[in-house]
Amino acid sequence: MILTKSASLVHQAEQTRTTRLTESLSHSILGKSIGFDSAMTDLLLTYSPWAGALKEANDHITVRPEEIEAAADAYEEAAQHLVANLKWPDHTINILVQGSASTQTLIRSPNGNEKFDIDAVCQVDISRVTARDPVGFFQSVGDALRELEAEAKKRCWTIPCSKQKFYIEFTPSVPLDNVPPNTLDAMAPKYRVAEQYRATALAVVDTPSEMWKTSNPAGMTKWVDDTARRQLIRQVVLDSVILAKSAAHVDQVPDQKVEITDTLRIAIRLFKRHRDMCVRRNILTNEFAPISIIIVTLLTRCYEGLADLGRTYVHPVELLADLTSLMPHLVLKLDGQYRVDNPTVEGENFAEKWNTDGGARYRSFSAWCRVLNTDLKAILEETEKQAITNRVREVFGIPAPTSGGSGLSSKVVAAPPATPAGRGLA
Structure with missing residues (x-):
């Protein structure tokens, strides 16, 4: 079988990574002696606290x-x-x-x-x-x-x-x-x-x-738009019963459901925020931190490759975890030169500066990927709802509520609506 460029990169990345971040969670549920449908239901419910906390983080960082x-x-x-x-x-x-x-x-x-x-x-x-x-x-x-x-x-x-x-x-x-x-x-x-x-x-x-x-x-x-529309989740529309049960795991936050068709965009937003937090915490420097176009390109290439290979997921959290573990392995190194190719302009290398700085930007990218992997693993290792929420707040720099109630911030910011045609924004 002839693989697309994205599929080939992801296939190689799958062979290189050591483990899947959600593997233990999936096995603990699917390994039970219960019916497959019940196992899927339990798995969806198991993921809901993480999904809710990450979705709220995404809402907080969304531009008003x-x-x-x-x-x-x-x-x-x-x-x-x-x-x-x-x-x-x-x-x-x-x-x-x-x-x-x-x-x-x-x-x-x-x-x-x-x-x-x-x-x-x-x-x-x-x-x-x-x-x-x-x-x-x-x-x-x-x-x-x-x-x-x-x-x-x-x-x-x-x-x-x-x-x-x-x-x-x-x-x-x-x-x-x-x-x-x-x-x-x-x-x-x-x-x-x-x-x-x-x-x-x-x-x-x-x-x-x-x-x-x-x-x-x-x-x-x-x-990016065409890739984001490709469906990698097995259950495109979750049963209303599942949604109702999932919503009960998170308090007082509208729209608990992680938008499945926006998994790629949510990943891009959260990863960019994590990079910014690494700069703020002096883990990375502004000069050498991964630029947004590289993060967008690698994540979209990874998502596209998973789709080309026919990979499917039960829940967006699983997909987000795989994007985290696979993304670092999609950077090419040809003839000693790092490459992150522009898919629309042949020959343009978004990582061109990585080859003229003594390796500083690549080392910064690798360090960020390791911290991202470690932080997401720590989030997934939490088992209590409040502990998961607190860890997500800490990792993505989300302030705790300033008044009564619960949630990630005192004001949850909804995703911006589509801008009317002719206004210059999408």
Whole structure:
């Protein structure tokens, strides 16, 4: 049988890891002398305290809907500045969210006063004449955003949004097909768009080289979205009886059910939060901590590989545990070089800096994975509901209630609703 790239990576990872974190829990229930259906019911109930605590942690770190709405307004303001200052027809400008905002994996910082970043691309359907001058194009966008105090970075302009809890990384781009053929041929040959994502490919300006570079944030979002929709849980809809019994294990928290179709996104959010907590606790440094795109890529690749191999799970906690133990083994090392490949742009290596820092970033990634594995194992080894909740609070930096009642925080933040079309956020 010919395996897909993701399936092959996961198959190798399965051979490398030492044990599954939930193996003892599964065996203790399924090994009983009871019917299979009863065993499944017991297993679902067994997992419910962990599921409830982790779901509440996810709710706490979710960015508030009003902040998402404010970010959408900021996108519109930036677009208006471009239209007014560049005199381009408004139908030629499209502000697109990218990164965590587009994959619905934005999280709040452990430090409530610290801003979170929202990545956006300014896709401009401009003439081929303008596309011949990438540096001039990049600068013209920055000039148009001067009133917003935009600051130039390597491939983007940072808009500070001084009165908001976020800032915007604003990347000027043009559709890849707008770049003249001779310019396209001169672009770095190792960065070629994957054909299945060709329709959404962009060219962004790499200011150090003063050249266009292939990028595909919409393709990356589609890959994550398509993968997240693949079903790895055997029971897609849990019986109402199971849900009712599960809810009884957690007090006063709405919506106890872990959304099965969001298992990948919940994993991304929790893992990013865990990384941030490791930085806060001086286990990692900001400089060398794993960047979000690497975490997203490895988790999505792992999830995709499990789906390609036909792996199934009884409960999302089982899947979350497997993602934890398998993820470290999906980093490639070819010819002495670490690789985490962009699935939408062939040749782009998200771990490129890992090969120029004396191994510091890889060691940091490995240390984080070990702590993540140890922390999740410690959570799963707890047996009492309150002990599980307390451990989850400790690991993910969730404050205890400040008033009466129980739960992970005094205010449970619901996941943000889908943003209306045309507002720039998904």
